[in-house]
Amino acid sequence: MHPVERLLRPGPRVVAGLMSGTSLDGVDAAVVRLEGTATDLEVETLGFVSERYDAPLHDAIAACVETATSDVRMVSQLHARLGHHFAGAALAALEDAGLTPADLDLVGSHGQTVHHVPRAEEIAEVPTRSTLQIGCPATIATTLGVPVVADFRSADLALGGQAAPLAPYIDGALFSHPSETRVLLNLGGIANLTVLPPGSPPAAAFDTGPANMVIDALALRLTGRGYDLDGALAATGTPDQAVLEDVLTAPFFVQPPPKSTGREDFGTPFVDWLVGRGPSSPVDLLATATAFTARSVADAVSRFVDPTPDRVIASGGGVHNPTLMRMLADALDPVPLETTAAYGLDPDAKESVLFAILAHEWANGVRTGLPAVTGASRAAFQGSLTLP
Missing domain, CATH: 3.30.420.40 (ATPase, nucleotide binding domain)
Structure with a gap:
């Protein structure tokens, strides 16, 4: 045979x-x-x-x-x-x-x-x-x-x-709901989301920008460790709102789907720019990067998901960063934020x-x-x- x-x-x-x-x-x-x-x-x-x-x-x-x-x-x-x-x-x-x-x-x-x-x-x-x-x-x-x-x-x-x-293929197969509009969110190096209308295949899916990539690169540069464990450093800092508003006007964020991105847009040159443009305090810089991820995801949901979803269900390594998840929940409010663990699938x-x-x-x-x-x-x- x-x-x-x-x-x-x-x-x-x-x-x-x-x-x-x-x-x-x-x-x-x-x-x-x-x-x-x-x-x-x-x-x-x-x-x-x-x-x-x-x-x-x-x-x-x-x-x-x-x-x-x-x-x-x-x-x-x-x-x-x-x-x-x-x-x-x-x-x-x-x-x-x-x-x-x-x-x-x-x-x-x-x-x-x-x-x-x-x-x-x-x-x-x-x-x-x-x-x-x-x-x-x-x-x-x-x-x-x-x-x-x-x-x-x-x-x-x-x-x-x-x-x-x-990811939309697994999202549609395992997470569609007969009466809810759901957003499945993956928080890896890059963040991407899938829009699932009630009882339908994925209507859209796209990258929203960096998730852990910029946070990890900054943590490595500022602390020598390749991540901000539990978001502890970012939790003690204050995001720079002017930098946030500046970076979120970049063409990628206003471009409608379909769209995708990676290190080509948010690798070392972007981190260099953020270090030069952002606050001088390391914890404030990490807080700004973490808020940047949360805001870019929430802005994408607001701009490109219609109607407003009934819930956002997250997976990926970013779900283990309590500071990121708190900022994301605040930015998405009143839409509830959950993880795939609530549905029997390990987010990792x-x-x-x-x-x-x-x-x-x-x-x-x-x-x-x-x-x-x-x-x-x-x-x-x-x-x-x-x-x-």
């Missing part, structure tokens, strides 16, 4: 989902039992781990994603190196689930985004858009002995879409579960692209298969 024949057989599958985001903090890996499709999807999380990047690997990735410090040799080498790290995260998640690679049917791996150009820029005299995620799927497949579906963004980009965000595991689901739907023959979200000309068949 050809390995693809076994993979495409209907029925439940055990799938590992692998994800590393713009925070560059490590790989999240979930092992999930999946059956069905779309809103009839049945999901059981069997194991979950977060495998942090050690300092040398983090620093190499951080250099790779900045155009001033990256080079083609670094991209090539990290593509292979990260394949091994992603495979190791999958093995750790299998151990957490009490399983072995022999129990896996499939792996869905997002990889690590190192560059994303959703708006056309000229290359060799032709306007071109691109996206690049590294973390070699052949390395993962060979290490685990399991087929891997990866490269989930390129097909949507080829059809004229933004190739982001991808959501994105890795997403890539298990996208791989499962690839095997189901389902087009998971959402043109209403990305602006693509039609629904993309997302993902490319690599066999061990």
Whole structure:
């Protein structure tokens, strides 16, 4: 039997989902039992781990994603190196689930985004858009002995879409409600949201700006630690309202969806600008960055979500920052703010579960692209298969 024949057989599958985001903090890996499709999807999380990047690997990735410090040799080498790290995260998640690679049917791996150009820029005299995620799927497949579906963004980009965000598929499948308008919010390195009208597929989804990315970069620069633990420093500071109003007038924030962003807009040059323009006190600067995330999310909800949602349901690493969540709740008031934990899904595991689901739907023959979200000309068949 050809390995693809076994993979495409209907029925439940055990799938590992692998994800590393713009925070560059490590790989999240979930092992999930999946059956069905779309809103009839049945999901059981069997194991979950977060495998942090050690300092040398983090620093190499951080250099790779900045155009001033990256080079083609670094991209090539990290593509292979990260394949091994992603495979190791999958093995750790299998151990957490009490399983072995022999129990896996499939792996869905997002990889690590190192560059994303959703708006056309000229290359060799032709306007071109691109996206690049590294973390070699052949390395993962060979290490685990399991087929891997990866490269989930390129097909949507080829059809004229933004190739982001991808989370709306899991949002629509697991969180739609017959009578409520809901906003699903992911607070990773970048913040993105999905608008779910009552009983309908996602009506819109888009990036709202940075979530943890700018806060973490400032914390590293000001304190030597790559995050503000529990938002404790920001909690003692005062946001600079003039800087907030200034930055929120930037073209990205007023641009209507579909739209996506990343380190290309909010990486080192933006942090340099904020340090030069913002308050001199480190805690005030961190408070300003944290308030910036909260305000940019709330402003996006106010500008682009109609009618006003019944609730906002958050996931991602930002939910563990009490100062950010307090500022966000205040900015969204009177719309209530919850997390996916209230609905049975670990907020940390959501994105890795997403890539298990996208791989499962690839095997189901389902087009998971959402043109209403990305602006693509039609629904993309997302993902490319690599066999061990």
